[in-house]
Amino acid sequence: MPLENVRHIVLVLSGKGGVGKSSITTQLALTLSLQGHSVGVLDVDLTGPSIPRFFGIEGKKVRQAPGGWVPVDVHEAQQLKTRHTNGVADGETAAAAPSEEGQKTGGLSCMSLGFILSNRGDAVIWRGPKKTAMVRQFLTDVLWPELDFLLIDTPPGTSDEHISLLETLLKQTTSSARPNQLAGAVVVTTPQAISISDVKKELNFCKKTGVRVLGVVENMAGFVCPNCSECCNIFSKGGGEVMARDFEVPFLGSVPIDPAFVMLIEEGVRPRYPKGTVVEGKAMVEREDGVEGDKEGLLVEKYRECSLAPVFEGIVRRLVEDVRSRD
Amino acid sequence: MAPSLEEPTKVDLNAPLKVAPKLVAPEPEHCPGPESEQAGVADNCAGCPNQKICASAPKGPDPDIPVITERLSSVRHKILVLSGKGGVGKSTFSTMLSHAFASNPSLTVGLMDTDICGPSIPKMMGVEEETIHVSAEGWEPVWVSENLGVMSVQFMLPGRDDAVIWRGAKKNGLIKKFLMEVRWGDMDVLVVDTPPGTSDEHLSVNSFLKTSGVDGAVLVTTPQEVALLDVRKEIDFCRKAKITILGIVENMSGFVCPGCKHESQIFRASTGGAKRLAADEKIPFLGTVPLDPRIGMACDFGESFLDAYPDSPACKAIRHVVRRVGEEMGMQGDVLGDEE
Numbered sequence: 259m260p261l262e263n264v265r266h267i268v269l270v271l272s273g274k275g276g277v278g279k280s281s282i283t284t285q286l287a288l289t290l291s292l293q294g295h296s297v298g299v300l301d302v303d304l305t306g307p308s309i310p311r312f313f314g315i316e317g318k319k320v321r322q323a324p325g326g327w328v329p330v331d332v333h334e335a336q337q338l339k340t341r342h343t344n345g346v347a348d349g350e351t352a353a354a355a356p357s358e359e360g361q362k363t364g365g366l367s368c369m370s371l372g373f374i375l376s377n378r379g380d381a382v383i384w385r386g387p388k389k390t391a392m393v394r395q396f397l398t399d400v401l402w403p404e405l406d407f408l409l410i411d412t413p414p415g416t417s418d419e420h421i422s423l424l425e426t427l428l429k430q431t432t433s434s435a436r437p438n439q440l441a442g443a444v445v446v447t448t449p450q451a452i453s454i455s456d457v458k459k460e461l462n463f464c465k466k467t468g469v470r471v472l473g474v475v476e477n478m479a480g481f482v483c484p485n486c487s488e489c490c491n492i493f494s495k496g497g498g499e500v501m502a503r504d505f506e507v508p509f510l511g512s513v514p515i516d517p518a519f520v521m522l523i524e525e526g527v528r529p530r531y532p533k534g535t536v537v538e539g540k541a542m543v544e545r546e547d548g549v550e551g552d553k554e555g556l557l558v559e560k561y562r563e564c565s566l567a568p569v570f571e572g573i574v575r576r577l578v579e580d581v582r583s584r585d
Numbered sequence: 586m587a588p589s590l591e592e593p594t595k596v597d598l599n600a601p602l603k604v605a606p607k608l609v610a611p612e613p614e615h616c617p618g619p620e621s622e623q624a625g626v627a628d629n630c631a632g633c634p635n636q637k638i639c640a641s642a643p644k645g646p647d648p649d650i651p652v653i654t655e656r657l658s659s660v661r662h663k664i665l666v667l668s669g670k671g672g673v674g675k676s677t678f679s680t681m682l683s684h685a686f687a688s689n690p691s692l693t694v695g696l697m698d699t700d701i702c703g704p705s706i707p708k709m710m711g712v713e714e715e716t717i718h719v720s721a722e723g724w725e726p727v728w729v730s731e732n733l734g735v736m737s738v739q740f741m742l743p744g745r746d747d748a749v750i751w752r753g754a755k756k757n758g759l760i761k762k763f764l765m766e767v768r769w770g771d772m773d774v775l776v777v778d779t780p781p782g783t784s785d786e787h788l789s790v791n792s793f794l795k796t797s798g799v800d801g802a803v804l805v806t807t808p809q810e811v812a813l814l815d816v817r818k819e820i821d822f823c824r825k826a827k828i829t830i831l832g833i834v835e836n837m838s839g840f841v842c843p844g845c846k847h848e849s850q851i852f853r854a855s856t857g858g859a860k861r862l863a864a865d866e867k868i869p870f871l872g873t874v875p876l877d878p879r880i881g882m883a884c885d886f887g888e889s890f891l892d893a894y895p896d897s898p899a900c901k902a903i904r905h906v907v908r909r910v911g912e913e914m915g916m917q918g919d920v921l922g923d924e925e
Contacts (some may be wrong), residue, residue: 276807381819390614417702452705459749515851
């Protein structure tokens, strides 16, 4: 059976586009990996795959092996060195698996249509049936290594990709011996009413299809001006929490906008912050004036210094506990 | 089963559509589309349970297309608002484009929402609670003001939080029905808002409107490469489908802190942004719209941002972009009906 190497499958859904599904998927994957789990990411957004870009592996191609496709490795399981700075790493290692050599980090691999296209600018102009077939193939023909978590990043909406994805997954998981394999869905929203109204549709979609909602993440909640440190709620605030309460699903947390994270993804620059920035009780690495941020190192290792890392640490810990408690 | 790494099946974007036959089985993977000229005779059709039905269905153009053309013949300009990426502000921009055109009292403006799974236009226009009126002559759009009419799938849903869980074929049917039934009447500009991506909705809007003539498409993007990546795909789509690109708008570029007036590039244009993309692809660059929290708030409350904050920099930027769109479409005079 395909997916037999995968212990838990988590969907990342949102009715609205551009709320940060891929960005949240990326950060969930990085954080899970930092906590020592092995993670796979499957991108089923066929007409706009962004996962390769997020992990900085755009040039990579999928290899064909007997029996299926080999997903692209972002990094292998390894021990990350603990940084001896005032960075976030200290706190995190204490939380994850503390060891002499460093932080135990799980492997991370990805699969996306972006790896198959010959030219990154090419449009994938497919009608529903072709998309359905591709989604099925992604679920059955990818040779995942042993995974603790498989995150599935979806396109916006509730249409062909979603229907096919759930049809295939529900058929597989209900017939298998592990009914908890499809752990549930993380629903992403931004705080504005416009986004909330679309995401409510997605929550109803989960209800109708019987997928458990693991929780709601509110993304783009607030932006801290790097100059004056005043927090401005560009897309208003609190909408996600209210919606979660209305639908009686857990609220996992608010994620602010962090330009340093955008920089990390877009240019691979190590996140640096103004002096005295403290997030969730942890001091961030200071920005030194006139020094260009360095680009060396693995994405996962640089991400530890991002101000969003502690936020996700909390979200992921809750998720993992929740999923494990149902095993 | 050995997976295939083949290139995507080519969809024939120029073939005229014919009537979709009633199928006995779901369309298979390489289906050329039951409406296509090739239905039932293409190589991929061999062995499909629908083959006979598709092959024997009446050939020739879809009889509904002339109906659509007739309906829309009184609409002078049709603009598609496209973007490969979601959440870059297609609907926001469509709303503002329509409001701006409608601020000229001599223009009648229509706004059609083809995003079926996530329609946001009614909320942004403040007409969420409305329903469609059906008359003998067709469906009446919902009028926001004297000269601004709106049509969306939201008006037909029983509950506004209900998910529309439809596959592509069904969505196409609805879009077609919209185009056939809605009585736009005598209209100067029709703005068509689309969902993200390059799939069913886009293909059908394109093929349904082909004969009635679309002025072109306005592409919306945000400055970061993650969004531009998808917009490039959309440009490729427009080229393949022979849709004229009126130009590209960069939304959410730069955020001015209300506290200290410091401008931050939240969505950093690490690869030169839309301007560079426009130059590379040789398409017109229509302008940039800064990120203003009040735009989002105006949309949440269903108000017109342009009316509420006429002096804000964002408003000026939008009006500039709308003028450029008018120019690109070859509309005579100042489309906004006033001089600044």
